[in-house]
Amino acid sequence: MRLVTSWLAVAIFSLPAFAEDAKLPGDPKKEExxxxxxxxxxxxxxxxxxxxxxxxxxxxxxxxxxxxxxxxxxxxxxxxxxxxxxxxxxxxxxxxxxxxxxxxxxxxxxxxxxxxxxxxxxxxYVKDAVLELYDVREILNKITDFAGPDSSLVKKGDEKKADGSSPGGHAFEDPPDEEKEKERPKKPIEDPDKLKQLLKNGSGGDEAWGEGTSMDLVNGILYVKAPWKLQNKVRTLLNQFRQFK
Missing domain, CATH: 3.55.50.30 (Phage tail protein beta-alpha-beta fold)
Structure with a gap:
């Protein structure tokens, strides 16, 4: 019994130290x-x-x-x-x-x-095609936020101005159509084919993407085979899309 009790005491007092050691540090490569x-x-x-x-x-x-x-x-x-x-x-x-x-x-x-x-x-830079891989999952899976009704307190004596509200209660009013348009977020790029087409059109179109070049999207990873000049344009466009809200 004493042996079991001693073992439990050691285990309990060792838990904080183990938990501290178990913390995973940040990825130094990402920080770098x-x-x-x-x-x-x-x-x-x-x-x-x-x-x-x-x-x-x-x-x-x-x-x-x-x-x-x-x-x-x-x-x-x-x-x-x-x-x-x-x-x-x-x-x-x-x-x-x-x-x-x-x-x-x-x-x-x-x-x-x-x-x-x-x-x-x-x-x-202009001629030699190279293969580069780009992670575009955050572009395709961006979560949008939608505008909701405006909630405001109703002053005493103004009950008739808000339908269905009781004295001292809340009134819910939808914003005017013009305000809705301003508040409505732009739709992110959800279609993989649309993303590829936007990238090609924005970097020179069919004339630039000729023989020896390709662009494929598999599981959120974009495989681009193109000269460095085109790769730079693709990278710039992707950075712009990541800021797209």
Missing amino acids: KKEVKKEAEKLLSPEFDEAPLADLLSWLSREVGFEYDLTKAAQKLSKRGLEKVKVIAKDKTAREILDMALAQLHLSWAEKVTGQIKIMSSDE
């Missing part, structure tokens, strides 16, 4: 992505006068936390980052600075779903 995104909007003032591209990229990496990857063609054009660029500016974002520097070497860049910056030749 949020920080990188926030830092990317920071205004910078670069002063690179005929400096190697590699030096500029290293500086941007320290300032905003971007990770870079150069294709073989980009490495060749930039002489593995030794080719010099001139970027002297004030209050520019990292993306604007990248545009200014890479244009001098006939290079382009795109941001992958992982957040990594892909640097490539201008030809690769």
